[in-house]
Every structure is written in C-alpha cells, then in structure tokens.
Amino acid sequence: MHSTPASTPPVSRAAAAILAVLLAACCLCAGLFTAPSARADEWRDKEYWLADSGITKAWEVSKGAGVKVAVIDSGIDAQHPDLKGAVVGGYDASGSGQPDGQKSVGSKPEHGTLVATMLAGRGHQPASASPSPSPSPGAAVPPDGIMGVAPEAQLLSVSTWLGSPNPSGKSDQDQIPEAVRWAVDNGAKVINISLGSTTPQWPQSWDAAFLYAEQKDVVIVAAAGNRVGGNTQVGAPATIPGVLTVAGLDRKNVASVDASSQGISIGVAAPAENLLGGLPGGGYAEWAGTSGSTPIVAGVAALIRSKWPDMSAEQVINRIVSTAKDAGAPGKDPLYGYGILNAEAALKADVPQVSVNPLGTIAEWIRVHRRGNAAPATPVPTATSAPSAAPTLPEATVPAAKAPSQRDSAIGAAVVIGFAVLFVAIIAAAAIQLRRVARNPAVAGEEPDTGVVEGVHPRPDPHVTDRRPS
Numbered sequence: 001m002h003s004t005p006a007s008t009p010p011v012s013r014a015a016a017a018i019l020a021v022l023l024a025a026c027c028l029c030a031g032l033f034t035a036p037s038a039r040a041d042e043w044r045d046k047e048y049w050l051a052d053s054g055i056t057k058a059w060e061v062s063k064g065a066g067v068k069v070a071v072i073d074s075g076i077d078a079q080h081p082d083l084k085g086a087v088v089g090g091y092d093a094s095g096s097g098q099p100d101g102q103k104s105v106g107s108k109p110e111h112g113t114l115v116a117t118m119l120a121g122r123g124h125q126p127a128s129a130s131p132s133p134s135p136s137p138g139a140a141v142p143p144d145g146i147m148g149v150a151p152e153a154q155l156l157s158v159s160t161w162l163g164s165p166n167p168s169g170k171s172d173q174d175q176i177p178e179a180v181r182w183a184v185d186n187g188a189k190v191i192n193i194s195l196g197s198t199t200p201q202w203p204q205s206w207d208a209a210f211l212y213a214e215q216k217d218v219v220i221v222a223a224a225g226n227r228v229g230g231n232t233q234v235g236a237p238a239t240i241p242g243v244l245t246v247a248g249l250d251r252k253n254v255a256s257v258d259a260s261s262q263g264i265s266i267g268v269a270a271p272a273e274n275l276l277g278g279l280p281g282g283g284y285a286e287w288a289g290t291s292g293s294t295p296i297v298a299g300v301a302a303l304i305r306s307k308w309p310d311m312s313a314e315q316v317i318n319r320i321v322s323t324a325k326d327a328g329a330p331g332k333d334p335l336y337g338y339g340i341l342n343a344e345a346a347l348k349a350d351v352p353q354v355s356v357n358p359l360g361t362i363a364e365w366i367r368v369h370r371r372g373n374a375a376p377a378t379p380v381p382t383a384t385s386a387p388s389a390a391p392t393l394p395e396a397t398v399p400a401a402k403a404p405s406q407r408d409s410a411i412g413a414a415v416v417i418g419f420a421v422l423f424v425a426i427i428a429a430a431a432i433q434l435r436r437v438a439r440n441p442a443v444a445g446e447e448p449d450t451g452v453v454e455g456v457h458p459r460p461d462p463h464v465t466d467r468r469p470s
Contacts, residue, residue: 044123044147048251049271049296054344055149058300061347062307064150069119069190069302070183071295072176073112075104075159077280081124082117082145083155089186090157093179095168097159104280107163114277114287115194119295120155120302121148121278146278149299149343153306156188162195172197176237177209184216189305192298193222193237194291200263202236207370210240210362219305219313221246221298223290225261226272234263241265241360244317246297247337248272248290255328255335259288266337267317267359268324270296300343307347314357319346321358 050056068088075097078087090101097103104112123143158179162172176193183191191213213220222238224247238245247269248260255262259272275292279285297320304316311319323346324339332338338358 044144046274046276047147048274050147050149052253053270053296054342054346055296055300057344058303058347062303064120064153064299064302064306066152066154066309067150067189067302067306068154068156068187069150069192069298070156070158070179070186070188071112071116071119071192071194072158072160072179072183073115073192073194074106074109074162075101075112076116076155076157077104077113077278078102078157079282080113080117080278080280081282082121082148082278083113084122084124086116086120086122086153086155087157088154090159091179091182091186092159093170093175093182094159094161094166095170096161096166101157101159103159105159106161110279110285111194111291112157112159113280114285115192115291115295116155116157117146117148117278118275118292119148119192119299120150120153121146122151123147146276146284149296150302150306153299153302156183156186158183160195173203173205177206180206180209180213180220184213184218188218190298190301191218191220192295193220194294196223196225196238197235198225198233199235200233200239200265202240204370206237206240207362207366210237210242211366214242214313214362217313219244219298219301219316221294221301223294224248224263224266226259226289226291227261228258228289232261234261234265239263239265240362241365242357242362244268244297244301244320244359245337246270246290246293247335248288248293249340253327253340256288259293260290260335262334264334265359266334267321268297268338268341269293269327269336270341297341300341300346303343303347314354315351318354318358319349319351322351323349 072093075092076083076087076090078084078090087102092099092101092103092105094105097105104110123145126144160172160175160179161168161170162175166175180191210220220237220240220242221244222240224234224238224245226248234245237243243265244267245263245265247262247266248256249269249271250256250259250273251271255269256272260269270293272290272293273288275287275289276284277287277292300320301316304311304319308315320341321338323342324337325342326339327336329335
C-alpha cells in the first residue's frame with residue numbers, strides 16, 4: 001500500500017535550508033584553502049631550480065653580497081625591473097655596442113639579459129603593493145619577477161658580438177680576450193661565459209687573457225654547449241684548463257638530450273630545461289640550454305666568494321665539484337663531470353682544502369703546449385687523448401628564448417572562480433527555498449529515507465561566463 005509521507009514542521013524545513021547555506025560556506029572555505037594560491041607572478045613559481053639545486057637553503061648562508069660577477073655576453077639591459085641596481089659597470093668589447101656594455105648586440109641580443117636575471121635577478125615589488133607606514137614583522141610583500149641565484153651580487157656587463165658578422169669587424173678572437181682582461185681589471189671575482197663554439201680548440205690569442213684571470217684568482221664558469229645547436233662535444237672556451245664547465249640536465253636530473261653536450265672537461269651539471277629569464281625591455285621568456293645552466297653555477301660561486309672573501313678560486317671550484325651529487329658512471333664522467341650541483345652542500349659542507357684546481361691550470365698547459373714560437377695558431381687543448389667529433393658549426397651558438405605559456409596561472413584562477421560560482425549558486429538556491437517555505441510550507445516535503453529537499457534546483461546564472469583556460 002502506498003503511504004503519504006508525514007508532513008514536516010515548517011521550523012524543520014527552514015532549518016534544512018539554513019543547513020544548506022552553512023554547507024555552502026564550508027565548501028567555499030575548503031575551496032579557497034585547497035585551491036592553488038592566486039598570485040600575480042607566475043614566474044617565481046616556475047623557478048624550480050632554486051629549491052631543487054639547494055639554492056634556497058644556501059641563501060641561509062649567503063646571497064652573494066659584495067661580489068662582482070662579469071657577464072661576457074650580448075649585453076645586459078640594466079633597466080629590466082629585476083635588475084635595478086644590480087649592474088654596476090660595463091664595457092663593450094664588440095665595437096658595435098655602447099661603452100657601458102648595456103646595449104644588446106649580436107645574433108641573440110636578448111641572451112645577456114636572460115643570463116643576468118638568472119644569475120643575479122632581484123625581483124621587483126608588485127605595482128599593487130602599497131607600502132604600509134608601519135609594517136608588521138613578516139608582512140612584507142614578496143617580490144615578483146625573477147630571483148637570481150645570487151640576488152645580492154653585483155654585475156658587470158661586457159658586451160660581445162657573436163653568432164653573426166660583427167659590423168665593427170672585430171672577431172671573437174679579439175673580443176673574448178679583451179672582455180676577460182677588462183673584467184679582471186675591473187674587480188670581477190667570477191666571470192660567466194654562456195657562449196661557446198662547436199670546436200674544442202681555442203685561438204692562441206686567448207692564452208694570455210685566461211692565464212691573466214687565473215693569476216688574478218678569478219673563477220671562470222663556461223657553458224658546455226648544446227647538442228641541438230650542433231655541439232656534440234664541449235667547445236671552447238669551456239675546454240680551457242681551469243675553467244669550470246657546466247653541463248645541462250632535464251627536469252628529471254638526467255643529462256639533457258638537447259640542452260647539453262659531453263666531454264672530459266665538464267666539471268658539474270645543472271638544470272638546463274624549462275628555464276626562465278628576463279628579456280630586454282622588461283619582459284620574460286622560457287628558454288633552455290647550458291647557457292642557462294652556467295649562471296646557476298656562477299651564482300653559487302658568487303655565494304661562496306661572498307661567504308669566504310679570502311677563499312682562492314681553486315678552493316671555490318673544488319667546493320662546487322666535490323659537493324656535487326655523483327651521477328652517471330661512478331666518479332667523474334663526460335656527461336655529468338663530478339656530478340649534479342648541490343648549492344646547499346657547497347655552502348654548508350666541511351670541504352678539505354686543495355692546493356690545485358681539480359679542473360687543471362692554463363699555466364701548466366701553456367708550459368707544456370706552447371714551447372717556443374712554433375706552437376700552432378689553434379692548438380689542441382687538454383682533451384687531446386679523448387676522441388672528438390668533427391666541428392659542425394664554426395660560429396658560436398646560443399639557444400633562442402621561447403614564448404611563455406600562461407596555462408598554469410589560468411588554471412589556478414579557474415579553480416578559485418569555480419568555487420566562488422558554486423558558492424553563489426548554493427546561496428541563491430537556499431534563499432529561494434527559505435522564501436518558498438515562508439509562503440507555502442507544503443512545497444518543502446521530503447522524500448522518505450533520503451532527506452533530500454525537493455523543489456530546490458539551482459538555475460544557471462546568465463551573467464557567469466566560461467572561465468576555462470584557452
């Protein structure tokens with residue numbers, strides 16, 4: 001026999017509607033706490049290498065204050081928001097730029113600014129951040145933009161024209177040694193060279209400049225080169241003895257297939273894929289290559305030199321390679337060198353002192369290979385015993401920056417908006433039910449056993465548009 005459900009008192013029905021409102025509020029709160037935090041700056045969130053390479057932990061010891069790092073590259077845009085106050089000097093070795101080295105030149109004019117922001121970017125305060133007259137402790141607004149590995153280091157911009165014919169006529173054989181000498185004479189304790197070639201040989205004209213840097217106790221960090229750019233082997237100047245050569249890793253900490261090369265001169269490996277950097281004019285880009293791995297390691301060298309100002313270049317390099325996490329074949333190998341960069345260990349570990357650079361010395365190489373004046377103009381470097389592939393590209397190569405993707409930040413916004421729309425819909429439905437209960441208590445009858453309120457059907461809001469990321 002079919003039975004009629006017992007009527008429910010109006011007070012119970014109203015309580016059920018109010019309960020729906022409370023549940024909606026709980027849903028909104030849960031959504032806000034579990035959804036990705038809404039931030040105006042998606043760039044900082046993507047700098048995975050800061051944590052993965054132990055850099056954020058290394059900042060507990062040093063941020064690079066008081067150390068000058070020369071960036072020998074295509075020039076640095078010192079007006080980029082993330083480099084305000086970071087560039088303290090410069091020089092144009094190309095003959096085609098500006099005297100201060102801050103005009104972007106060469107086949108990849110953006111390259112120097114990409115490198116500089118990764119090395120010593122300082123971020124910038126959001127435009128919406130209004131400083132409080134009496135800020136409370138811990139309430140400072142975190143900066144937007146790119147935070148470099150050594151955000152308190154000072155940069156010297158040394159512009160060179162590589163990769164295409166130089167309007168001034170100066171070749172790389174002239175520019176590189178001139179750039180190195182200027183950097184040393186103007187106080188650089190670390191030199192970053194994210195430029196290279198597809199040949200392991202270097203001109204004899206470079207000998208004296210790199211020997212000069214070695215004698216003046218300067219750490220030189222150079223890129224191993226990229227397979228995708230034709231560098232199947234490490235190219236000069238990364239083959240010069242004593243230079244800290246950096247290979248590239250993918251997101252799984254495996255030697256990158258495209259963004260690295262191999263050779264016995266490699267000292268350490270660092271991230272080389274899905275990198276981010278600043279562009280001249282204030283923009284940003286995603287890019288890849290050992291050109292980006294190099295400033296990560298050069299930044300760590302700056303952190304060490306800031307913490308121990310009297311530490312020799314040999315000791316700085318030894319700290320970086322001896323604390324690296326071994327990868328690939330046991331011990332030093334031609335893909336990872338001594339291993340994967342560990343910035344925290346490089347700044348915190350107890351490292352025994354060494355008397356020589358573990359990566360060799362240009363002084364000894366010159367003594368052995370430059371006897372008399374009969375030396376060839378382009379000698380074979382230290383890696384003479386290693387098999388090498390024939391050079392494929394005679395000119396220096398640099399990776400191109402890729403246009404950034406906005407997908408990640410759009411997804412976070414969509415999640416928050418979605419919870420807000422759901423909350424509004426439930427509130428509206430509950431309000432309609434309360435009003436109907438007040439006017440006609442009979443419409444709020446309940447189905448047996450379920451407790452589901454009948455007659456409440458949220459209607460779509462015609463003013464809400466589809467917010468899904470395109």
